[in-house]
Amino acid sequence: DAGVTQSPTHLIKTRGQQVTLRCSPKSGHDTVSWYQQALGQGPQFIFQYYEEEERQRGNFPDRFSGHQFPNYSSELNVNALLLGDSALYLCASSFPGTGSYEQYFGPGTRLTVT
């Protein structure tokens, strides 16, 4: 049973560029959430996707957008990258249909903006 997978593992971008990060949820999960984790901090909620729609959103600007595909996998897009966007981006999947709020995290994508 595959867990949550993310790609790429590491990424280096230049200010102003755009980036796309990818996530495949744990088998059987239909909900994907994205988090940003700055160095030495706890993860911060970006948004959540369910049934291919954004269902919840945290305090992140519109430069952060996402998408969920029919197979429940998801992408996180960040436009006009800033130095402050450098962080570990975590994807978490869940299956709230069972009444559980438990979220399973992937290993993350380390984004460095120079």
Place this chain on the structure above:
Amino acid sequence: GESVGLHLPTLSVQEGDNSIINCAYSNSASDYFIWYKQESGKGPQFIIDIRSNMDKRQGQRVTVLLNKTVKHLSLQIAATQPGDSAVYFCAENLGGGAQKLVFGQGTRLTINP
């Protein structure tokens, strides 16, 4: 506001001793709480969770206590082992059906031999 905080950023204990990691939360409407363990270079790993209608839950070597009166959460790890060294985060799920976890900054637990 929405925030989950931890009382201590670092905790150092002797191998074999019990560890207690504390967490304060501010949202009275939070209905679910989770403890995660994060090792260097990895994503957070689920340890144990508790719903707001409970005050104690036990797992293998771990116990979570919830005190809603003072909005306090704690994680107890029995007989700590070197593999327990990591950063521990508490997280709260805002109520009302939301699945939005709010994390604290974390406590780094170091196990001394």
